[in-house]
Amino acid sequence: MIHTRHGWWLEETGEVAPAPPLEGDTTADVVIVGGGYLGMWTAWHLLALEPELELVLLETALCGHGPSGRNGGFCETLWGDAPTLREEAGDAAALAVCRASEQAVRGIGAWCAANEVDAWFREAPMLRVATTESQVGSWDGIVDTAAALGAPAEVVSVSADDVRARCASPLFLGGALYRLNATVQPARLALGLRAKLLERGVRIHERTEATRLERDGSVQARAGRVRASSAVLAVNSAAAGFPGYRLSLAVASSHIVLTEPIPEVLEEIGWTGGEAIVDSLTLVHYTRTTRDGRIVFGWGGGSMGFGGRAADRLELDPGVIARTRESLVRFFPQLRGRAVTHAWGGPIDVSPSHLPIFGSRGRVHHGFGFTGNGVGPSYLGGEILARLALDRRDERTALAIVEPSRKLFPPEPFRYAGGSLIRRALLAKDAAEDAGRKPRALTAFAAALPRRLGLRLPR
């Protein structure tokens, strides 16, 4: 098994020649910091609104080589967050966000087709499954909310037989089916977008770290400065390092293992429909197939640091990878003895509400907090940030994920110590439930702490 920093998707896509770093001072209409999906979709949507804009994009490494190029490739809607949205913003606002997130999934598919970017975009439903009795029905709140919002077909409960007809894992005991979902080859999407932006004349500077953002919209990098009317901060978990954002997000990690091509196993278990699958644990397992017949299997159970100190372990944690591999074989016993060829990981920007957050401070506009669901929603985030950067208001900027009521993570010492404690409790709780036991009272108490503090961790 190869542990790679950037993951197999980028290897499969092929290398790109780096764009030149920023040297000296320059000007632009809008400067974008961060060359992941969010920064790049923002550039794309800015040009859709005003084709003549001068755009500069600064990326500390290479565009698309962060989480955008190495994620699981689940291109999801925000229906999973519908209960939170409804509780915090009401019925109409919740429905508007969920519908906009559907348009984002379709928008990515349409963009790939129109721009002839073969990002392996494949529409197929997503299954949220139960792998223990205690998880059965854990999706009821989402199913009920979809129905209450007048969209009963978007998320429906399905029986164990229905789930196994789509993917016959012995662990699956029932689930919920999300009607609209897609999978992509994430690096092909990210690098395809980068290539189209370069074609459209966006001045991309790679290997250029932004060190300071001014409220007037200018951005300082190590070897130069960009003066602009607006700046967009789209740096994922690195936002926690910019003044004023530290308590707005926590940083966790997710890791992936990839099998060798096993098309005959996929045939045997009937998993040929392209469904993306997640389980119902807080530290979620997620799995999907690839065009060349492999299984991608991920786990959001890596370190949870609420900031700096844990960040070193986010990219590659051998212990987490070993556990992820064990879970892969529990889900699919046919894979015992089959090769896992690659493993990698990366940071996750966890927001207090589990929903992405967009907004402005002066002429600096920000987006972060995708909490492991950024592939689809970053397209919508790009539409929002493009409008904020041009000071235009419409139905996108009126969505409840723009300037939501401010929630913060607690400061130190809770931040680091609390993050580790809660992660241990969540691991123990998930392990007890996996073994069919009830978690101990103290474990259940600690695992429930984030919710008691008003924080919502993934799923």
Ligand SMILES: Cc1cc2nc3c(=O)[nH]c(=O)nc-3n(C[C@H](O)[C@H](O)[C@H](O)COP(=O)(O)OP(=O)(O)OC[C@H]3O[C@@H](n4cnc5c(N)ncnc54)[C@H](O)[C@@H]3O)c2cc1C
């Ligand atoms: C292992 C893993 C699996 C995942 N699976 C899924 C999934 O299946 N589905 C899903 O929806 N989401 C998934 N995610 C999350 C998803 O990848 C992200 O939500 C999404 O890529 C966020 O895009 P982004 O543009 O905000 O961030 P990024 O892709 O991280 O881009 C931010 C960029 O900013 C750059 N940057 C940082 N600091 C600076 C600076 N100071 N100056 C200049 N540039 C800077 C970084 O180098 C980076 O390229 C996963 C994440 C990981 C790590």
